[in-house]
Amino acid sequence: MSEVERLLVVDDEAPILHALQRTFEAAGYQVTACADPAEALDRLREKPYQVLSADYMMPGMTGAEFLAQAKALQPETIRILVTAAHDFSAAVDAINNGEIFRILAKPWNRVELLGTVRQAFDTYALREKNRQLTAIVQSQNAELAMLNKGLERLVEERTTNLLDGMVAVLDYRDTETQWHSRRVSRFTRRIAEQLGVKDPLELRTIEMGALLHDIGKIGVRDAVLLKPGPLDQDEWTEMREHPRLGWALLQRIEFLRDASVIVLQHQERYDGGGYPAGLKAEQIVLGARLFAVADTYDAITSDRPYRKAQSHDQAITEMQRVAGTQLDPRGVAAFCGLPEAEWQAIRRDVEKISLLEQEWGWTPPKRIFEQIREIASRQKQPISDPPPHVSGS
Numbered sequence: 001m002s003e004v005e006r007l008l009v010v011d012d013e014a015p016i017l018h019a020l021q022r023t024f025e026a027a028g029y030q031v032t033a034c035a036d037p038a039e040a041l042d043r044l045r046e047k048p049y050q051v052l053s054a055d056y057m058m059p060g061m062t063g064a065e066f067l068a069q070a071k072a073l074q075p076e077t078i079r080i081l082v083t084a085a086h087d088f089s090a091a092v093d094a095i096n097n098g099e100i101f102r103i104l105a106k107p108w109n110r111v112e113l114l115g116t117v118r119q120a121f122d123t124y125a126l127r128e129k130n131r132q133l134t135a136i137v138q139s140q141n142a143e144l145a146m147l148n149k150g151l152e153r154l155v156e157e158r159t160t161n162l163l164d165g166m167v168a169v170l171d172y173r174d175t176e177t178q179w180h181s182r183r184v185s186r187f188t189r190r191i192a193e194q195l196g197v198k199d200p201l202e203l204r205t206i207e208m209g210a211l212l213h214d215i216g217k218i219g220v221r222d223a224v225l226l227k228p229g230p231l232d233q234d235e236w237t238e239m240r241e242h243p244r245l246g247w248a249l250l251q252r253i254e255f256l257r258d259a260s261v262i263v264l265q266h267q268e269r270y271d272g273g274g275y276p277a278g279l280k281a282e283q284i285v286l287g288a289r290l291f292a293v294a295d296t297y298d299a300i301t302s303d304r305p306y307r308k309a310q311s312h313d314q315a316i317t318e319m320q321r322v323a324g325t326q327l328d329p330r331g332v333a334a335f336c337g338l339p340e341a342e343w344q345a346i347r348r349d350v351e352k353i354s355l356l357e358q359e360w361g362w363t364p365p366k367r368i369f370e371q372i373r374e375i376a377s378r379q380k381q382p383i384s385d386p387p388p389h390v391s392g393s
Contacts, residue, residue: 005121006030006048010040010066011055011082016106020053027114029121037066044073050124051117056083071099076127078120082106155255162253167211179350180298185211186346187294188287194334195290206287209262213291216246216263240275243267262287266295271325281328289328293319293335296327297343312340 007029011017021033034040056063078101188210224235250260265288272280300315323332
């Protein structure tokens with residue numbers, strides 16, 4: 001059923017008001033006729049009208065004043081002003097204040113009058129349809145945004161669980177590796193932030209690459225990984241394969257492919273003396289260069305079987321000494337630009353997690369361990385070589 005087309009007509013001259021009412025009703029419109037603009041405003045407060053026609057010269061309130069108030073009550077109504085020719089200059093106020101659709105002159109031409117009113121109703125219908133469509137789009141956009149947020153939370157949760165499971169696989173074999181990985185991932189992200197990296201995706205990629213830097217070691221035999229003494233040549237060759245194994249493993253996981261390059265290059269040195277490709281300086285991606293800084297700091301300030309942890313100041317001294325050879329000078333400068341308290345706070349946060357998980361006795365589900373070990377074992381079969389280098393930042 002089509003909507004009733006309601007027209008409010010306002011004119012203080014009774015003969016003109018009645019003539020307009022008869023004309024509009026004959027055309028099929030539902031007409032409310034008012035001789036008093038104050039009464040017309042009351043009608044506007046009672047129900048909506050699509051079109052409003054008002055005379056300019058009325059006692060007590062001009063047409064300009066009336067239309068301005070009418071606009072405040074029903075801003076979507078299409079407004080038409082009817083005025084005598086000598087009132088046109090004054091009618092500018094009505095145009096400015098009431099946003100008039102058309103001005104009609106007295107005496108009016110019936111065809112022009114009805115044509116203007118028809119156009120007014122059509123304009124209202126078009127605008128109303130547009131408003132409805134806009135509301136639908138906005139509602140759908142809001143719903144889509146909520147769905148996207150929910151999906152992002154789900155992906156984030158599953159990503160976090162997967163990463164925790166992958167890192168925990170290493171903990172099955174080397175207890176220290178997990179907490180070292182978590183510390184250096186946090187350290188590396190903080191260095192990147194200090195260096196001016198702002199993109200959340202890039203920061204997340206750097207953090208994940210640092211967290212999973214040693215994931216390739218799950219493909220290294222226990223006899224080699226956990227050997228208490230020095231490695232022989234064959235064992236060292238096997239150990240040096242872990243960046244390639246880690247890269248190949250993460251290449252199978254789409255959202256970790258960018259992070260896999262950091263894993264591949266995390267044993268490279270700034271001067272080109274690292275492995276597996278002997279890259280140097282800017283040939284090494286930024287995440288891997290910053291990881292090297294974080295890794296060096298954590299190694300110096302953590303207990304090792306062959307020595308006790310050294311102080312923050314001792315670590316800074318050593319890092320500055322090897323800046324430009326082993327480490328990226330910019331990364332070292334960014335690290336040194338932050339106070340010791342920040343690095344100690346990160347270490348304490350990771351230790352709290354460690355204590356909680358030890359207290360709960362948490363271990364990764366057996367199926368995760370077996371699945372990742374299975375994937376890693378397949379990487380020991382012939383695989384395509386990783387790219388020789390990826391341009392750094």
